[in-house]
Amino acid sequence: MAPSRTESGLVSGSSGYLSPKTPPSFTSSRSQTSIPRGPWADEPWPLFETPGKTHNAAHSAIHIADETAHTYNAMFRGINSIFLQAPFVTAAEDVSDFLFLAHCLGCWIAQHHNTLYSRVYPKYEAVFGRPGVLTGPSPSQSEEDMSFMPVLESLIHYAAETQAQPQTYDPTMLLGILENLAPGLHAHAFAQIVKAIGMEQLCGEPGSPATEARAIALLNAWRVLDAEANAAADRPLVLPMLVRLRDTTFEGGNDWPRLPVLAVHVIADRLSPAHAGSWRFLPCTIWGKPQELPFLAPQAKEPKGKGKEVAWDSSLTSTATHSSSQSFVSPTPVSI
Template sequence: MTSDKTGSPWADGPWQLIETPSKTEDTSRHAAVYIANEMAFAHNAMLRGLNALYLQADLSELQDIKDFLFFLRSWAGWVSHHHVLEEEQMFPQLEEVMGKPDFLQGNIDEHHTFQPILKKLLAYGDSRPEDYQASTVRSLIEEMAPVFRNHLANEIPSLLAMEPYDGPALLRVYKECEAEAGKQDKNVIPPMVLGLRDITFEGGNQWPAMPPLSTYFVHYIFARKHAGAWRFLPSDSWGNPRKLEFASS
């Protein structure tokens, strides 16, 4: 886990990020490599969110707690939606393209190792700020994080193993699921995800690829409604890492 220049911890730990395929592979070689790489970046955004929640859980002001609980609920809801989309749409359709039923079943089975705790975190996000206990959030994260991080890492080689199969058809499935994911609340998911990336990671990256000016729309329009919650994000809307405002040194 790295620290900023003040010595405070940052959101690349305590649970370690995942090396992306693009560090060593040409993602244009096959759709499987592209899909695995996109997923690795998304998984790292999830891990930064988990780390940011863990490191900033100690709060005393009611407004800060209220905003933190919204961030917790948003993060847990996003992660839950991601895995439901995989189970119900993406993975079955990828398996259909490959003609390989249960090719990704092991990854689906891993979802059930952390989903019960994820549901508890999601429910805790609805707590009254007056009842908030940092120890509860940290305890739940400590219980979930090892198996969650293990799953996120394991899924990447599974996706890379799709390379022998029909690349264009696999990519169509992925893009359809990406479009479905994009239907989530624009006032919540885009501002949060953009603030969970790090454009300096692995020497520099531009994940996710976005149309010109999209970031400006997210930052100046969509992020405004819940701006208080985005104070807990580890990066600004442009993916530049910043000090965790509420982390203890």
């Protein structure tokens, strides 16, 4: 089904973090830059505004919320790019490359989710001394909505099986999977950003030494987890994909995920060539600059309205080229 332009909003919850309920506003996401022509990766499923634009960006919880938003935006630039190009990839070699990308993206999203619940949230909960405050049910629902997970597995399996037999590729099948995956994943991503924002409240009342200590401990925990994720990442697959899913012009300019110039050169020269055929479908250059998607309908390659992003209303939240025979390797997350 086509994505709607409304999402759950934010209200304070009794568990100490914010939970989705009322709809936020949407604002233009591409005020500083534009794609030469045609639809781009900020649609049809909208990107998320970084919470630091409307919250205390100096707080460790909001820093983590910004990182969370950037990570999910990278995922949705990938999903949107695949969705927009799927009907127009027809040559067997192109299909093989395209589905390898879809498989890599699906594996990255799945591994990110697994790491979040097995490692990241428990470490944050330890900082607060409140087991289950992030992994348990929120006040507005009996359990976390994981309905997207079986569909995500379908994406991973379909991409792997069909990449080996590109002549069997049916774009309607891939589109159907994405149309079933994206809404649930988008809602889930929203909830994770909300949780991160709510950790500011979990640190305690502003001004107290205990609150300050918890905020410092939270940031230190995030740094350890981020280093672990980088060390565990399947670099030949995750890094070339991730750098082309970041948009360094987003919200007027950003340096996420803070890669040194030398690191980008290494990714470009050493890690990218093995699967360059797949990375060509991604929406940004190696330097994170938006570029036109290569496979679109001719009629789509016309100037079109800008995409939208989910904005965090502060009044609601301030209180809270490879061969077809290559094997697939499940990438692990490079950012938490």
